[in-house]
Amino acid sequence: MKAVLRTAIAAAFSFGAIVSAQAQDSVLNLYSARHYQTDEQLYSNFTKQTGIKINRIEADDAALMERLRNEGKNSPADVILLVDAARLWRAQVEGMFQPVKSKLLEERIPANLRGGDEGQGAQWYGLSTRARIIVYNKVRVKRDDVATYESLADPAHKGKVCTRSGSHPYMLSLIGAMIERNGEPATEKWAQGMVANFARPPQGGDTDQIKSVASGECGITLANSYYYARLLRSTNSEDREMMNKVGFVWPNQQTTGTHVNVAGGAIARNAPHRDAAVKFLEYLASDEAQAYFANGNNEWPVVDSAVARNPVLQQMGKFKSENVSITAIGKNQIPAQKILDRVGYK
Structure with missing residues (x-):
C-alpha cells in the first residue's frame, strides 16, 4: 500500500531514527492520520509546555494501520491519531491500542466519545468532532x-x-x-x-x-x-x-x-514512552488544544469548556446532534x- 509519509521535525527522519530516539526520556513518537497544517501549532505548544519532542509520521489511516501490523511488537509508535469511528474501531479490535486509565480524560471526554472497556480504561478517546x-x-x-x-x-x-x-x-x-x-x-x-x-x-x-x-x-x-x-x-x-x-x-x-463523527487518539499497544503518550492525550483534551481544533481546522471541541472563536462555525450555527x-x-x-x-x- 502506497502513501506519502511526511515528518514534522526540522529534518526528515527514518524508521531507524525513531528507534534510536527511544533511548531519550523526553520524546514521543506520533503516528498521525491527521494531515492538517494547522495542527503544527498543537504539537509545538505541547513541546514548549513539556519539553517532550515529537517525532511524527503522517500517512492515511489505512497506511498507518498496515505499518503497525508490519512492525508488530517492535513498533516505535507511542500515540496513534486516526480519523473516523470506523477506523478507530477497526484498530481497536485488531489490538493496536492499549487501555488508558486517566481521571482527566474521563472527566473531560464524554463517555459516548470513548471506545473500549471503561473498567480497564478506554482504548481510545475522541478529541474533536x-x-x-x-x-x-x-x-x-x-x-x-x-x-x-x-x-x-x-x-x-x-x-x-x-x-x-x-x-x-x-x-x-x-x-x-x-x-x-x-x-x-x-x-x-x-x-x-x-x-x-x-x-x-x-x-x-x-x-x-x-x-x-x-x-x-x-x-x-x-x-x-x-x-x-x-x-x-x-x-x-x-x-x-x-x-x-x-x-x-x-x-x-x-x-x-x-450524524456526528470523531477524530480520536490512542496509545499504541507497545508504546515505548507511555508516560509521554498519556501526557500528550491529556494535553489534546486541554481547553487550549480543544479550541485550536475549532479555530484551526473547523472541527468542534469535545470538551464543553473550550471556547471556539471560529467565525464560520458561529455562522453555521448550533444544531442537534x-x-x-x-x-x-x-x-x-x-x-x-x-x-x-x-x-x-x-
Whole structure:
C-alpha cells in the first residue's frame, strides 16, 4: 500500500531514527492520520509546555494501520491519531491500542466519545468532532426537500444525488449510525433509494462533491462540515463564487439529530514512552488544544469548556446532534458494508 509519509521535525527522519530516539526520556513518537497544517501549532505548544519532542509520521489511516501490523511488537509508535469511528474501531479490535486509565480524560471526554472497556480504561478517546451535513444546489433543490438523510432516497430526487464511495469510512460510519437508529431493513431500503437517485457513480472526496453540486452536475450531496467551513473561510474568489451557489442543512433536526463523527487518539499497544503518550492525550483534551481544533481546522471541541472563536462555525450555527455511541457506529461498519454490497452502492 502506497502513501506519502511526511515528518514534522526540522529534518526528515527514518524508521531507524525513531528507534534510536527511544533511548531519550523526553520524546514521543506520533503516528498521525491527521494531515492538517494547522495542527503544527498543537504539537509545538505541547513541546514548549513539556519539553517532550515529537517525532511524527503522517500517512492515511489505512497506511498507518498496515505499518503497525508490519512492525508488530517492535513498533516505535507511542500515540496513534486516526480519523473516523470506523477506523478507530477497526484498530481497536485488531489490538493496536492499549487501555488508558486517566481521571482527566474521563472527566473531560464524554463517555459516548470513548471506545473500549471503561473498567480497564478506554482504548481510545475522541478529541474533536465533525458533522455529516447535506449540501444542496440552491437553484435545483429546495432546502425543505432535503431536511433529513432519509429524504435523499426519495424518488423525487432521481438523478440529483452524488456521494463519495459508499465504502469510504465517512459513509460507512453514517450508515452504521443509521443501522443503530433505524435497523438494517430500513437502512438497506434507504441505500437502494440512494443508488436509484445517483446523478453519477460515487467518486472523489467531500470537496469534489461540493464542487459538483455548485456546478449543477449534482443537486445534492453529503459532506463533512469542516470541508464546507473551510471553503466558506477561503479567500479564493473561485471558492467564494462556488459557495454562493450552494446551501447546507443540519439533517434530522426534528427527529434523531445530525450524524456526528470523531477524530480520536490512542496509545499504541507497545508504546515505548507511555508516560509521554498519556501526557500528550491529556494535553489534546486541554481547553487550549480543544479550541485550536475549532479555530484551526473547523472541527468542534469535545470538551464543553473550550471556547471556539471560529467565525464560520458561529455562522453555521448550533444544531442537534444524534445520540449514538461511537463504538456502536464502529461495530456496525460490517453490516453496513454488506448492505452496500447487496444494493450495488460502490
